Amino acid sequence: MSLATTFLFFAIHLASFVKLECNEEYHGVYGQQSLLQCNVKAVENVTILTVTWKRVEADPLLLEFHKDTSNLTPGFKFAEPSWNKDNMNVSLLLTKTKMADKGVYECMVTTDRGDDTATTSLSVTAKYITPTMSSIPETNIKENTDVTIFCNSTGGQQTGLIWWFDQDGYNWTHRTELVAKETDDGLFSLSSKFTVQKATSSYTNYTCKVLNSNGAEEGVASFVIQLAPQVSGTLWGKLGLW
Ligand SMILES: *[C@@H]1O[C@H](CO)[C@@H](O)[C@H](O)[C@H]1NC(C)=O
Ligand SMILES: *[C@@H]1O[C@H](CO)[C@@H](O)[C@H](O)[C@H]1NC(C)=O
Ligand SMILES: *[C@@H]1O[C@H](CO)[C@@H](O)[C@H](O)[C@H]1NC(C)=O
Numbered sequence: 551m552s553l554a555t556t557f558l559f560f561a562i563h564l565a566s567f568v569k570l571e572c573n574e575e576y577h578g579v580y581g582q583q584s585l586l587q588c589n590v591k592a593v594e595n596v597t598i599l600t601v602t603w604k605r606v607e608a609d610p611l612l613l614e615f616h617k618d619t620s621n622l623t624p625g626f627k628f629a630e631p632s633w634n635k636d637n638m639n640v641s642l643l644l645t646k647t648k649m650a651d652k653g654v655y656e657c658m659v660t661t662d663r664g665d666d667t668a669t670t671s672l673s674v675t676a677k678y679i680t681p682t683m684s685s686i687p688e689t690n691i692k693e694n695t696d697v698t699i700f701c702n703s704t705g706g707q708q709t710g711l712i713w714w715f716d717q718d719g720y721n722w723t724h725r726t727e728l729v730a731k732e733t734d735d736g737l738f739s740l741s742s743k744f745t746v747q748k749a750t751s752s753y754t755n756y757t758c759k760v761l762n763s764n765g766a767e768e769g770v771a772s773f774v775i776q777l778a779p780q781v782s783g784t785l786w787g788k789l790g791l792w
């Protein structure tokens with residue numbers, strides 16, 4: 551090897567002594583944790599001096615380890631619960647992913663044997679949560695009276711649909727009313743209303759299904775109408791109350 555090639559060899563060798571490897575992309579879900587994995591690969595033992603995590607498009611650091619202390623932005627932390635400078639797993643954990651968290655993230659690591667920077671990207675999707683159901687009146691409903699049942703869900707990325715079925719699987723959707731609203735976080739809430747006319751004890755269990763804008767089911771719930779306990783005419787008669 552000539553002097554020049556020897557020098558080049560060492561230059562490349564030194565430059566690549568420490569390598570930061572991140573997975574290319576992640577798909578996060580609104581409201582849940584997202585783990586952005588990055589690991590320091592070194593040929594020999596190294597000690598980490600600094601770690602920074604930031605969004606490529608934004609300046610503020612989300613996480614910084616510097617001079618043996620960590621500065622964290624709320625909602626961001628090292629994925630390793632008791633991370634220290636000998637731990638090569640510098641993955642970032644987003645504790646509650648928001649829609650606005652989508653983007654490209656940059657991690658920079660400096661060690662006693664070299665530095666490296668790598669990026670990874672996060673996309674965020676949102677889903678409707680399991681619907682909650684309620685009725686008016688709530689309880690002690692007399693047979694042959696009307697009952698209005700609600701089926702509500704939030705968190706969808708687009709307006710969705712709510713389908714209704716009774717216990718035999720009959721589709722009552724054509725008799726229901728759906729209201730969709732956009733919520734503060736840019737997501738959607740759905741509230742569907744179904745009035746059961748002349749409720750009877752033979753049909754008390756109703757199911758609603760939440761579908762996203764692509765028609766995929768994202769949540770299902772069932773509700774049992776709380777009818778008043780039945781007292782037959784003959785029993786009233788026997789008790790002398792008729
Ligand atoms: C790396 O460092 C640790 C702790 O100082 C030591 O136990 C281990 O043997 C070292 N490994 C290598 C490959 O040098
Ligand atoms: C890094 O740490 C996270 C959190 O503990 C863990 O889920 C992940 O598997 C680790 N990655 C590697 C390559 O060990
Ligand atoms: C569902 O939404 C309706 C209309 O906004 C409301 O009256 C009802 O109380 C809600 N039910 C539940 C279980 O959240």
Ligand SMILES: *[C@@H]1O[C@H](CO)[C@@H](O)[C@H](O)[C@H]1NC(C)=O
Pocket residue numbers: 713721722723724
């Ligand atoms: C239920 O009824 C709605 C509205 O009539 C319809 O669009 C939907 O396809 C039906 N779903 C099933 C599973 O039959």
Ligand SMILES: *[C@@H]1O[C@H](CO)[C@@H](O)[C@H](O)[C@H]1NC(C)=O
Pocket residue numbers: 717755756757772773774
């Ligand atoms: C109501 O119907 C649903 C769907 O058929 C079923 O999963 C659920 O167990 C029923 N609930 C009750 C209390 O019977």
